[in-house]
Amino acid sequence: MSGPQCCSHPPTLNPSSGSGHVEKLSGLDTYLVGSPDSKVAVLLVSDIFGYDAPNLRKLADKLAAGGFFVVVPDFFYGDPFVLGEEGFAAFPGWIKHHGTDKALEDAKPVLEALKSKGISAVGAVGFCYGAKVVVELSKHDFIQAAAMCHPSFVTLDDIKAVKVPTQILGAEIDNMSPPEVVKQFEEALAAKPEIKSRVKIFPKVEHGWTTRYNDEDEAACKAAAEAHQDLLEWFLNHVK
Numbered sequence: 001m002s003g004p005q006c007c008s009h010p011p012t013l014n015p016s017s018g019s020g021h022v023e024k025l026s027g028l029d030t031y032l033v034g035s036p037d038s039k040v041a042v043l044l045v046s047d048i049f050g051y052d053a054p055n056l057r058k059l060a061d062k063l064a065a066g067g068f069f070v071v072v073p074d075f076f077y078g079d080p081f082v083l084g085e086e087g088f089a090a091f092p093g094w095i096k097h098h099g100t101d102k103a104l105e106d107a108k109p110v111l112e113a114l115k116s117k118g119i120s121a122v123g124a125v126g127f128c129y130g131a132k133v134v135v136e137l138s139k140h141d142f143i144q145a146a147a148m149c150h151p152s153f154v155t156l157d158d159i160k161a162v163k164v165p166t167q168i169l170g171a172e173i174d175n176m177s178p179p180e181v182v183k184q185f186e187e188a189l190a191a192k193p194e195i196k197s198r199v200k201i202f203p204k205v206e207h208g209w210t211t212r213y214n215d216e217d218e219a220a221c222k223a224a225a226e227a228h229q230d231l232l233e234w235f236l237n238h239v240k
Contacts, residue, residue, distance in 0.1 A: 017052070017054040017057050017058075018031060018033060018054070018057030018058065018060060018061055019033060019061050019064075020032050020033025020034070020057070020060065020061065020064070020070070021033075025071060025073060025110055025113055026073075026106075026109040026110045026112070026113045027109075028073040028074055028075065028077075028106060028110065029051075029073070029074040029078070030051075030071050030072060030073040030074065030110070031051055031057055031060060031071070031072040031073075032069070032070070032071055032072075033057075033060050033061055033064040033069075033070050034063075034064030034067075034068055034069040034070045035064075035067075035069060036069060036117070038067060038068060038069040038119070039118060039119060039120045039121070040067065040068050040069070040119065040120065040121050040122070040123075040235075040239050040240065041068055041069040041070065041071060041114050041119045041121075041122045041123070041239075042060075042063050042068045042069075042070050042071075042122070042123045042124065042125065042235055042239065043070075043071050043072075043073075043107065043110065043111065043114075043122060043123070043124040043125075043143070044056065044059070044060055044063075044070065044071070044072040044124075044125055044126075044127075044130070045073075045075065045103065045107065045124065045125070045126040045127070045129075045130030045131075045133045045134055046072065046075070046080075046127060046129070046130050046211075047127045047128035047129050047130060047208065047211065047212075048080065048081040048091075048094070048095075048098075048128065048129045049080050049081060049212075050074060050076050050080025050081075051072045051073065051074045051075075051076075051080075052074075052080070053211060053212075055211045055212065055213060055215075055224070056072065056127070056211045057072065059210070059211065059228050059231070060072050062228050062232065063231065063232055063235065066232045066235070066236060067236075068123075068235065068239070069114075069117075069119065071110065071114065073106070073107070073110055075098075075102075075103040075106050075107070075133075076098050079094075079097075079098070081094050081095075081098075100129060100132040100133050100136070100153060103129075103130075103133045104133050104136045104137065107124075107133060107137060107142075108142060111137075111142050111143065121144045121239045121240055122142075122143050122144060122239065123143060123144060123145040123146070123147070123234075123235040123238065123239040124137055124138075124143045124145075124146055124147070125146070125147040125148070125149065125231055125235075126146075126147075126148050126149070126151070127149045127150065127208075127210060127211055128149075128150055128151065128152045128176070128207070128208060129152055129153065131148035131149065131150075131151030131152060131153070131154050132151070132152065132153035132154055132158075134146050134147070134148055135148060135151070135154050135158045135159065135162065136158070138162040138163060138164045138166060139158075139161045139162060139163060140163065141163070141164075143164060144164060144165075144238065144239050145164055145165045145166075145167075145234065145235060145238035145239050146162065146164055146165070146166045146167070147166070147167040147168070147169070147231055147234055147235070148166070148167070148168045148169070149169045149210045149211075149227065149231075150169070150170060150171050150174055150176065150177060150207045150208055150209065150210065151168065151170075151176070151177045152176040152177065154177065154185075156181075156184055156185065156188055159184075159185045159188045159189060160188045160191075160192075162189070162192075162195060163195065164195070164238075165195060165196035165197065165234075165237075165238040166189060166195065166196075166197050166198075167197065167198045167199070167200075167230070167231070167234045168182060168185055168186070168189075168197075168198075168199045168200070169200050169202065169210065169227050169230060169231075170182035170199070170200070170201045170202070171201070171202055171205045171206055171207050171208075171209055172201060172202060172203045172204060172205060173204070173205065173206040173207070174206065174207040175207065176207055177207075179201050182199060182201055183199075183201075185199060186199035196238065198230075198234065200230065202223055202226070202227065204219075204223075205220070205223045209223055209224060209227070210224050210227045210228070211224070
């Protein structure tokens, strides 16, 4: 489920990017943006490159502009995956210490902290690695709506177990969740009419396109913007 495509186009991390700020939330450094008076929130779970990615924070800012209080925790404790000289060979060692199961357990107190701040409904979106965390949350009542962008590690059995409205945005060129797998996800969701769902495969884009796009590539920016709008509309419709 994971391979070099997961590590392609790494972002240049910038902890000062975005219009929000970083503070501790349930013990995790967390990028926060949006009105603290909002009653609805969105949790962003990053890919392996972590919460400092500028395009990820731009998306957080967009969702905040839509009325949500947005949180992007550092589930990697300052140790995101770095594509160094070893390349993808370093990934197995890194993931051993940063499993999605650990991020899942860390996400639960973050959600509790949001509720303690007066948040009444939370949506969550996961990117690549983060999609596995979100699909696990969606099997319970931790969140009110889920979204996954170019998911990795997510299985058909995972999708069959979701209990909240779920949106999946896939890429035409994706080794981790190729279109035929995403279509299986769509069929599994369609078999549960009591669960609202939406599945969309974007043409001519690669795994990671929603947050690891090139700012100077007009077509890439347009595809990412379309996905971002889909996410915003999904949460506006299902996180109330």
